[in-house]
Amino acid sequence: MRLLLTALALAATTAAQAPVVTTLLANGTTQTRYDMVILADGYQAFEQALFNTDCQNFLTALFSKQPYQTFAAYYNVHTVFRASVESGADHPDAVPPIWRNTVYNASYNTGGVARCLYIGNTSQALADAALAPANEGRVLVMVNDSRYGGCAGTFAVSYNGGSMTEVQIHELGHSLGSLADEYEYVNTTYSGGEPAQKNITTSPVGQKWSHWWGTDGISAFEGAGYNQFGLWRPKNNCLMRSLGVALCAVCKEQIAKVTNSIVDTIHQFTPATSSVMVQAGTPQTFTIGHFVPAGNNPLIAWKVDGTIVPGATSTTFLFDPSTVALGVHTVEASVQDQSAIVRLDPTAVMRETQTWQVTVSDPTAAQLRIPAFSSSLVWVVPGTPVVLSATIRNDGPASAGSFAVEYFLSPTQPWTTQSIYLGGDTVPSLGMGQQVALQHAVSLPWRLEPRVYYLYCVVDRLDVVHESFENDNERISALVCQAGPCVTKLEYDDALLCPYDTATVSIATGGTVHPTVIARCAAPGTMYLIVWGGSGTSPGTTLAPGLTVPINQDFLTQLGLATVNGAWFQSFFGVLDAQGLGRATFVLPAATGLPVTPGHFAALLVDPALGFTAVSNPVSILLGP
Amino acid sequence: MHLSYLFVAGALLAGVAVFSWRDDTGGSAPPPEQPAANGHYVLVVEGDRDQLGVTHANHKTDPWAGVPKGFTSDWTLSIRDAAGTELAAVPLDLSKFDLDPLRKGQALRVQGCIVEDPRIAMLVSVPCFVQAASYAFTRGKTAVGTVDGAAVRQLAGGGR
Numbered sequence: 001m002r003l004l005l006t007a008l009a010l011a012a013t014t015a016a017q018a019p020v021v022t023t024l025l026a027n028g029t030t031q032t033r034y035d036m037v038i039l040a041d042g043y044q045a046f047e048q049a050l051f052n053t054d055c056q057n058f059l060t061a062l063f064s065k066q067p068y069q070t071f072a073a074y075y076n077v078h079t080v081f082r083a084s085v086e087s088g089a090d091h092p093d094a095v096p097p098i099w100r101n102t103v104y105n106a107s108y109n110t111g112g113v114a115r116c117l118y119i120g121n122t123s124q125a126l127a128d129a130a131l132a133p134a135n136e137g138r139v140l141v142m143v144n145d146s147r148y149g150g151c152a153g154t155f156a157v158s159y160n161g162g163s164m165t166e167v168q169i170h171e172l173g174h175s176l177g178s179l180a181d182e183y184e185y186v187n188t189t190y191s192g193g194e195p196a197q198k199n200i201t202t203s204p205v206g207q208k209w210s211h212w213w214g215t216d217g218i219s220a221f222e223g224a225g226y227n228q229f230g231l232w233r234p235k236n237n238c239l240m241r242s243l244g245v246a247l248c249a250v251c252k253e254q255i256a257k258v259t260n261s262i263v264d265t266i267h268q269f270t271p272a273t274s275s276v277m278v279q280a281g282t283p284q285t286f287t288i289g290h291f292v293p294a295g296n297n298p299l300i301a302w303k304v305d306g307t308i309v310p311g312a313t314s315t316t317f318l319f320d321p322s323t324v325a326l327g328v329h330t331v332e333a334s335v336q337d338q339s340a341i342v343r344l345d346p347t348a349v350m351r352e353t354q355t356w357q358v359t360v361s362d363p364t365a366a367q368l369r370i371p372a373f374s375s376s377l378v379w380v381v382p383g384t385p386v387v388l389s390a391t392i393r394n395d396g397p398a399s400a401g402s403f404a405v406e407y408f409l410s411p412t413q414p415w416t417t418q419s420i421y422l423g424g425d426t427v428p429s430l431g432m433g434q435q436v437a438l439q440h441a442v443s444l445p446w447r448l449e450p451r452v453y454y455l456y457c458v459v460d461r462l463d464v465v466h467e468s469f470e471n472d473n474e475r476i477s478a479l480v481c482q483a484g485p486c487v488t489k490l491e492y493d494d495a496l497l498c499p500y501d502t503a504t505v506s507i508a509t510g511g512t513v514h515p516t517v518i519a520r521c522a523a524p525g526t527m528y529l530i531v532w533g534g535s536g537t538s539p540g541t542t543l544a545p546g547l548t549v550p551i552n553q554d555f556l557t558q559l560g561l562a563t564v565n566g567a568w569f570q571s572f573f574g575v576l577d578a579q580g581l582g583r584a585t586f587v588l589p590a591a592t593g594l595p596v597t598p599g600h601f602a603a604l605l606v607d608p609a610l611g612f613t614a615v616s617n618p619v620s621i622l623l624g625p
Numbered sequence: 626m627h628l629s630y631l632f633v634a635g636a637l638l639a640g641v642a643v644f645s646w647r648d649d650t651g652g653s654a655p656p657p658e659q660p661a662a663n664g665h666y667v668l669v670v671e672g673d674r675d676q677l678g679v680t681h682a683n684h685k686t687d688p689w690a691g692v693p694k695g696f697t698s699d700w701t702l703s704i705r706d707a708a709g710t711e712l713a714a715v716p717l718d719l720s721k722f723d724l725d726p727l728r729k730g731q732a733l734r735v736q737g738c739i740v741e742d743p744r745i746a747m748l749v750s751v752p753c754f755v756q757a758a759s760y761a762f763t764r765g766k767t768a769v770g771t772v773d774g775a776a777v778r779q780l781a782g783g784g785r
């Protein structure tokens with residue numbers, strides 16, 4: 001029986017000590033408001049009503065003072081009441097000392113300062129404060145003791161005697177606003193650097209608050225921050241210096257800015273998601289709701305793609321997609337709080353914005369993009385066969401007809417049609433929401449240099465397909481080219497030409513191609529000669545034992561040799577450059593009377609001392625209709 | 626192998642690294658989506674300038690309110706998943722504490738009515754991610770404590 005009674009007593013004690021969480025002031029969601037938390041220390045269970053009264057008295061006083069009055073709707077206030085075993089706080093400096101068993105172990109004479117009332121069990125206090133629906137990291141503590149006192153750090157602590165409201169609002173100035181004490185101790189001189197706090201300075205003119213000079217008695221008054229000399233305060237008197245007076249303009253501004261840095265004054269908006277799809281021709285309404293007091297003259301502005309929309313100053317905005325191109329745009333609403341309490345706001349804490357990413361699409365348009373692109377090899381040498389893999393997707397509301405997927409190599413960004421062309425594929429059609437995986441095999445050109453190349457996949461280069469927007473039709477990768485083997489090669493170096501060993505020139509309209517000799521290992525000074533013929537490549541023409549140029553000589557060969565380096569065969573005979581390249585140009589004028597002829601070019605190398613040293617592969621040149 | 630070849634190879638490798646990154650994010654690829662948070666945690670963080678830990682955790686269903694506008698700090702709490710991907714980096718406000726290395730371990734000081742304590746004890750609100758595997762505190766580039774994600778979930782009552 002005795003055990004049972006003991007157990008019941010323990011249970012009763014535990015129940016009595018269970019914390020009680022109450023929301024005294026609920027102005028809005030915790031996400032949009034400054035959530036203030038107040039704890040109780042030195043209140044026994046039967047004194048919970050006293051704690052509630054103390055909190056109400058404090059809040060009444062707090063919200064009758066500026067800047068809290070103006071921004072009263074910005075705060076939620078929660079209390080967490082955990083009963084103490086005894087009332088009051090420790091008085092270790094009393095004779096004899098007084099010790100009280102309280103939940104957070106509040107004590108006077110903290111740090112040896114008699115009036116400094118602070119809590120010792122901060123761990124328990126934080127754990128209890130965390131029970132509140134939300135917090136901003138700062139916690140107020142009401143201590144049930146009649147001896148004057150208070151102190152501030154993470155916690156703003158005050159006794160609950162006659163000056164409770166003034167003391168707690170002062171301590172809140174430290175805790176919430178990071179404000180300094182403005183009072184001084186006699187015969188003390190400050191010798192440190194410029195303080196971080198906004199309300200004290202080493203500047204005898206108060207440069208820090210120059211934007212307030214001449215208003216509300218703001219100037220510069222020596223004596224602040226516990227020093228009689230060397231530190232200045234903004235106003236002759238302020239709540240951060242003496243109880244019973246108002247906060248000065250500088251302190252009010254700081255508290256207002258801290259509060260506004262935390263709250264989100266735009267507390268509702270539609271559409272509710274930040275990413276919005278809009279179809280061309282269908283206007284979209286955007287709305288915001290805010291709680292900036294009317295007396296603060298809130299200024300609403302709307303921007304589309306960063307440009308202010310003239311006349312759009314209400315909480316509703318009708319976005320007309322016909323005024324912008326198809327594609328992705330931004331719509332931004334902003335509310336500027338123009339409260340006279342804040343004059344300087346470099347970090348724009350008084351401005352709240354809501355941004356939507358708006359995709360304007362055409363219901364009749366496809367939307368091609370490249371979700372994946374890669375090469376079978378990254379490290380390559382000239383002539384390497386590679387396989388390029390690309391996935392093409394149509395995210396648009398309409399199907400795409402036939403379009404090309406092409407590949408380019410370029411040593412620099414961006415690619416152009418003059419970049420090295422790696423060929424392409426044709427996709428006959430791609431339905432809405434469908435994707436296709438392509439594999440494109442190509443042998444890299446021999447003229448590649450040892451360097452990094454940008455590798456591009458380009459979809460619908462000619463804009464054949466009608467798309468909502470055209471700015472996502474390429475994707476980039478890379479190839480690293482190393483030095484290649486010592487070979488003598490001939491290939492075409494022409495825009496949009498792949499493979500590099502076949503070209504066609506019209507005999508009717510004429511045309512130009514650029515046969516290029518590649519002989520990276522040739523000795524300096526080596527000469528090259530490009531010859532042509534229209535009679536096939538085999539058996540070719542033997543120049544020396546084991547050295548046969550793959551051209552069967554005919555009248556075209558004779559024509560080429562007779563007019564080499566002339567208007568038709570420019571730079572067909574020359575000296576290889578420092579990179580071992582010989583760049584030639586074949587220009588066929590229109591209507592020369594030549595017949596349709598399948599022909600070939602081939603190159604041979606000539607060393608001035610040794611004679612013929614190498615021959616190249618043939619490349620096809622078709623003189624077509 | 627010639628030095629010049631090594632040099633070229635090194636440059637090319639660096640190039641590949643750059644391009645690999647571009648390939649992931651370049652062109653029109655949309656930015657990676659933010660991981661979804663399941664409400665937020667209120668953490669009790671305790672320790673000193675060289676070692677921080679989490680001693681209590683409370684889960685709240687309300688969304689995390691984010692970082693105060695314009696607030697930056699050298700002190701950060703980085704939340705990462707098991708693969709090491711950072712889910713969130715929350716700057717920490719330690720302005721109320723005495724961070725002087727010479728004062729570490731000493732009793733709090735009082736100036737006027739302001740308490741300066743070398744012992745850190747504070748509340749930190751962070752987004753709650755189900756995939757959070759670690760909570761790492763840093764001061765600048767110095768690691769000052771890591772807490773296992775499971776330990777935080779346990780402190781918060783488990784299950785989240």
